[in-house]
Amino acid sequence: MKRLAWPAGILAALLLVNLIFTDHFFQIEIKDGHLYGSLIDIFRFGAPLILVALGMTLVIATRGIDLSVGSVVAITGAMACLEISTLSSQDSIGGVLGAIGIALGLAVALGVGNGFLVAIVGIQPIIATLILMVAGRGLAQLITDGQIITINSDPYKLIGGGYWLTLPFSIIIVAVVLALMAFVTRRLALGLLIESVGGNAEASRLSGIRSHGLLIVVYAFCALCAGVAGLMISSNVSSADGNNAGLWIELDAILAVVIGGTSLAGGRFSLGGTVLGALIIQTLTTTIYSIGVPPETTLLFKALVVTIVCLLQSPAFRAKVFRSRRKPAPPTVPAGEKVTVRT
């Protein structure tokens, strides 16, 4: 739990800023049977990012990285909208479910491809997924034929923009996925196996873990999460844009994971931290809008927060800055130096 202290503190600080500068920020009201409020909005607009980041967490726990999630977001959105646009009745639930099935199936297939390149062929994850990141944008535009496909389908609209039991449907999806993942990785052995593969893939294989299969499953799951996020994004705006949907979401997702305390070196992960990290990014964006900072400077703030969070989490930084401040002239070998030599 100590690991979650930094991200939780930063999220609390961000919320505090909102409490001071924004009126009615913490107000949640019910209109037409739906929950409304800034906090709900943060969850609602942050839902795709949380999903992508959750999938990314498992990949990073295996000492991998998946750069292709943004492209997968665009491809699934494009595929689903293309299939729905060819339906005779866009409101038919069966047809929409079929389209979603095809799109998610495609996403899983792409993820298996990534996993195959990483696990069987043995390519560095960053490169293996770079291929799909570059080619995937082209594929998405190929599917939409370079156009923006607009659809008008109520069942599809539910995924990203609808409400169910007074809650936005996207939040429910995220909650279900999070609960499933927490159960499978923390109550069953899968989480331990993933961390063990991330710690040392070869040693895990020798000790009887099927690390190749596990890697493929993890990459496929990450792509599936990205696929669902792609459905949410395209359903929220009822259209598919092969060029811009999910642009740079992979970077935000990786940031969310890192802010949440999962090490890029693999071997351990924290689902709660990732959710906090994604919420920090989304809250930051909302805060910038609500306290009236010009939106052009969003990226500057993001850069600042990322740098601060990463520096605070870096053991080397803490050793160098905080220790030297407390002990201005250490008489023996400073602890900071020992750390640098060992790592």
Place this chain on the structure above:
Amino acid sequence: MKTLALPRQLPGRLPRNYLPVLVTGALFIAMFTAGGIRYEGFATGQIILNVFIDNAFLLVVAVGMTFVILTGGIDLSVGSVVALTTMIAASLLPSTPSFLVILLVLAIGGVLGAAMGAIIHYFEIQPFIVTLAGMFLARGLCYTIGTDSIPISDPTFTAIAQTRIDLAPELWISPTVLIALAVVLVATYTLHYTRLGRNVYAVGGNEQSALLMGLPVARTKIAVYTISGLCSALGGLLLSFYMLSGYGLHAVGMELDAIAAVVIGGTLLTGGSGYLLGTVLGVLVLGLIQTVISFEGTLSSWWTKIVIGLLLLVFILLQRLIVTTGVSRER
């Protein structure tokens, strides 16, 4: 894998390390020949020179990226630094002498790179994350300066943009190509004939060993990111000569093109192995793909991305093959 084993020495006594570069070169020649057979007016020298003219800025940026990747790092900030450079240049030029502007933007690029390198080395944060923050910072600074495109009408800049250097009848290049080639030459000299260059390969091969051998790892790592920052700023200047405008949305996604060019050029992303000549060929191949697609006419622009992705796949598989056969022979 035995059937796939590659000869340790290629015919003509070339080390196996050159194979990816040779394959990229062969690919370039094959694409050029195929294009020449298929399209009228393709097989001229000017087509190759045009690829240089249109990609001079990418070439310079990719050279900087090669240094970083050779040490096993990565620099995601290059595209944003390019955009920031065009933006600063365009906003300062009306009131400031052009040589001052050029010096200033180069200094900004270098300082930004050095700062990222220092954070990466001293605070042990992954290059991926640090340069990602640098990317946000530079892009954010662009938008803070202005969200619109700013035209450049400075006489020096327009003069460089409009100059044509005739090499032969029907063959010409722009001054930006000369600058880019000069950068390539200086960088090649640095990598292969100076201490810094050897240190770059050593750090990329194994940082721990380099440290234990007493090589200046800190200085080398900060130096490569500084070089990358400088190259990005210079690339930004070349882009502002080419576009004659500053815009926060210039060079979006250019870091991917630069990384792709370096990988297609045969440099290993784990560091320690690769050549600048490969990067030059990688940029040429990327440029030629665009030329072919524009000659084809009916092919849409997104095919560029798909083809680049497929090429990346092929080259990475090839590299993998070379590495595995190398390992199996050593056993």
